[in-house]
Amino acid sequence: MCGIVGYLGEKNTKEILLSGLKELEYRGYDSAGIAVLQNGTFHNFKAVGKLINLEEKTKDFVTSGFAMGIGHTRWATHGKPTELNAHPHLGEFSYVVHNGIIENYAELKKELQAGGTAFLSQTDTEVIVHQFEKNQKTAKNSFEAFAKTIKELHGAYAILLVTKGEAETIFFAKHGSPLLIGVNEANEKYFASSDTPLIGHCTNVSYLEDGDYGYVTPQEIALFDKNGIKKEAKFVTLSQNKILAQKEGYRFFMEKEIYEQGSVISDTLMGRVTENEILFDELDASLFDGISEIKLCACGTSYHSAMSASYLFERYSKIKTSIEVASEFRYREPIMTKDTLFVAISQSGETADTLETLKMAKAAGLKTLVICNVDNSSMVRLADASILTRAGIEKGVASTKAFATQITVFWMLSLYVAKIKGSLAQEQIASHIATLREVPSHVKVSDEMHERIKRLSKRYLHGHGFFFIGRDIFYPLALEGALKLKEISYLHAEGYPAGEMKHGPIALADPELFTIALLPKHLHYEKAKSNVEELSARDSTICAISQIPFDKADDFIEISPCDHYMLEFFEMMVALQLLSLEISIRLGNDVDMPRNLAKSVTVE
Numbered sequence: 284m285c286g287i288v289g290y291l292g293e294k295n296t297k298e299i300l301l302s303g304l305k306e307l308e309y310r311g312y313d314s315a316g317i318a319v320l321q322n323g324t325f326h327n328f329k330a331v332g333k334l335i336n337l338e339e340k341t342k343d344f345v346t347s348g349f350a351m352g353i354g355h356t357r358w359a360t361h362g363k364p365t366e367l368n369a370h371p372h373l374g375e376f377s378y379v380v381h382n383g384i385i386e387n388y389a390e391l392k393k394e395l396q397a398g399g400t401a402f403l404s405q406t407d408t409e410v411i412v413h414q415f416e417k418n419q420k421t422a423k424n425s426f427e428a429f430a431k432t433i434k435e436l437h438g439a440y441a442i443l444l445v446t447k448g449e450a451e452t453i454f455f456a457k458h459g460s461p462l463l464i465g466v467n468e469a470n471e472k473y474f475a476s477s478d479t480p481l482i483g484h485c486t487n488v489s490y491l492e493d494g495d496y497g498y499v500t501p502q503e504i505a506l507f508d509k510n511g512i513k514k515e516a517k518f519v520t521l522s523q524n525k526i527l528a529q530k531e532g533y534r535f536f537m538e539k540e541i542y543e544q545g546s547v548i549s550d551t552l553m554g555r556v557t558e559n560e561i562l563f564d565e566l567d568a569s570l571f572d573g574i575s576e577i578k579l580c581a582c583g584t585s586y587h588s589a590m591s592a593s594y595l596f597e598r599y600s601k602i603k604t605s606i607e608v609a610s611e612f613r614y615r616e617p618i619m620t621k622d623t624l625f626v627a628i629s630q631s632g633e634t635a636d637t638l639e640t641l642k643m644a645k646a647a648g649l650k651t652l653v654i655c656n657v658d659n660s661s662m663v664r665l666a667d668a669s670i671l672t673r674a675g676i677e678k679g680v681a682s683t684k685a686f687a688t689q690i691t692v693f694w695m696l697s698l699y700v701a702k703i704k705g706s707l708a709q710e711q712i713a714s715h716i717a718t719l720r721e722v723p724s725h726v727k728v729s730d731e732m733h734e735r736i737k738r739l740s741k742r743y744l745h746g747h748g749f750f751f752i753g754r755d756i757f758y759p760l761a762l763e764g765a766l767k768l769k770e771i772s773y774l775h776a777e778g779y780p781a782g783e784m785k786h787g788p789i790a791l792a793d794p795e796l797f798t799i800a801l802l803p804k805h806l807h808y809e810k811a812k813s814n815v816e817e818l819s820a821r822d823s824t825i826c827a828i829s830q831i832p833f834d835k836a837d838d839f840i841e842i843s844p845c846d847h848y849m850l851e852f853f854e855m856m857v858a859l860q861l862l863s864l865e866i867s868i869r870l871g872n873d874v875d876m877p878r879n880l881a882k883s884v885t886v887e
């Protein structure tokens with residue numbers, strides 16, 4: 284996830300910017316940069332990789348006395364993690380840093396290029412600085428040019444912009460991405476995309492609202508709302524606890540990551556869905572030429588998303604799909620044919636088993652695709668093509684938002700392939716896209732749902748095990764629910780296809796066997812319901828998750844009304860994540876760092 288800092292004052296500007304960026308490291312990034320305007324001259328430094336590289340590049344640069352500067356850590360979305368793509372981006376005499384995505388950047392870029400503007404980067408951000416400089420030519424002053432520019436941008440942004448002619452002014456805007464202004468008694472002005480860089484420097488902060496924009500100078504904070512009406516910045520006292528600030532008020536990173544799912548899924552969709560088409564700039568449709576099978580390979584949670592994807596590919600793209608556990612695939616001398624597209628799925632892009640299978644597929648001459656959350660990871664570098672899931676850094680060992688974005692990508696990809704194969708009519712694709720756009724609102728955690736799960740979690744701290752059951756694509760979701768619970772509660776849990784219980788596992792049924800039943804209204808409801816009734820008749824304790832009340836259940840988690848089974852999938856995913864989280868918290872476990880587990884498994 285990208286991070287922003289800004290500073291205007293008399294202190295050591297370079298150090299303040301670098302230490303601010305350091306505080307944002309926990310969010311993940313792959314390049315960083317700063318621009319400082321001092322005594323009428325701009326100094327700009329960028330580096331790929333860790334901040335230490337940027338520190339090295341700036342070691343001979345000294346700031347003293349009044350200066351202002353902006354800094355950024357970039358998590359690549361549009362374009363590779365290179366120095367040219369790193370922020371701040373330069374126009375002729377201005378610099379900009381930006382978090383979020385400018386959705387209409389392609390149109391703006393085209394117009395600017397037609398007017399003779401040369402672009403250096405592949406980013407969406409660079410249009411902001413060029414558009415500003417274009418507007419400056421006709422505006423009364425720089426602020427008018429900035430305000431006009433902001434109105435021309437569509438999408439999500441937190442922006443800081445500095446320009447040579449205004450040596451004591453930082454322009455800012457916020458819409459959909461967080462941005463704070465910090466102040467202190469020394470009358471310095473600070474900016475950051477979250478609290479942490481401001482701790483120790485500022486006493487008070489103002490959390491900007493969507494649509495806010497304006498400028499700061501040593502004497503003034505000029506703030507305007509989305510309608511251009513001037514308003515007072517509201518300041519609150521800044522808490523000085525860093526770890527709490529990183530968790531943004533949540534008890535654990537996992538909890539924060541569950542709550543973030545709406546916004547990261549919006550990022551996953553951003554720029555990739557039009558009204559009736561899925562666009563993957565990073566893919567060439569020829570990747571699917573001559574392909575008659577898709578083979579998906581992964582470990583753990585990523586394997587569950589692969590399994591979910593197999594239902595979508597066969598159902599919508601009408602393409603034969605197989606799934607493989609990477610650690611098994613490696614050693615079973617599999618037959619690989621060149622009409623198969625090999626797809627590796629990995630949050631980290633570094634999992635040793637999955638990486639090895641990717642090498643095997645390449646060696647066998649297969650076309651390869653990686654679905655990954657980390658640009659420039661080993662798998663992304665190796666594969667013929669890659670799609671980034673854009674979940675931002677995931678700190679909790681138990682994967683949540685990475686899974687959610689993988690499923691979103693797979694749903695999109697199944698439609699993309701359906702278009703190529705002609706397996707869905709245009710109206711069907713358009714209707715899916717309309718539903719896809721609803722996903723962010725269906726993963727939003729409601730207080731009511733969280734409270735309910737918190738309360739009922741106390742009944743599930745003992746017993747001799749859990750069965751998570753579901754049918755169709757709700758079977759991999761059941762597997763994922765069971766894995767989440769195992770990982771952080773250390774209770775025994777298994778995922779099963781609901782229809783399979785009667786073939787053996789039902790022998791375990793008694794009141795101390797807890798069954799978490801996924802009952803989607805829009806996919807095989809009656810079939811799954813009768814499987815649950817069989818368990819209920821044998822006195823298993825049932826917790827049903829559904830939008831339809833179920834009288835045979837001991838506990839019931841009601842999801843919001845949905846008119847598509849995939850929306851029910853996402854709603855239930857959140858309920859399962861919260862259930863594991865609350866059980867684990869009640870058991871007093873370390874939710875974010877469960878015993879025996881590592882975030883990235885780079886050994887066999």
Ligand code: M6R
Pocket residue numbers: 582583584585586628629630631632633634637680681682683770880882883884
């Ligand atoms: O980084 P990857 O997606 O390749 O990781 C695969 C698994 O190790 C990972 O999903 C693991 O199962 C998580 N802890 C699940 O929460």
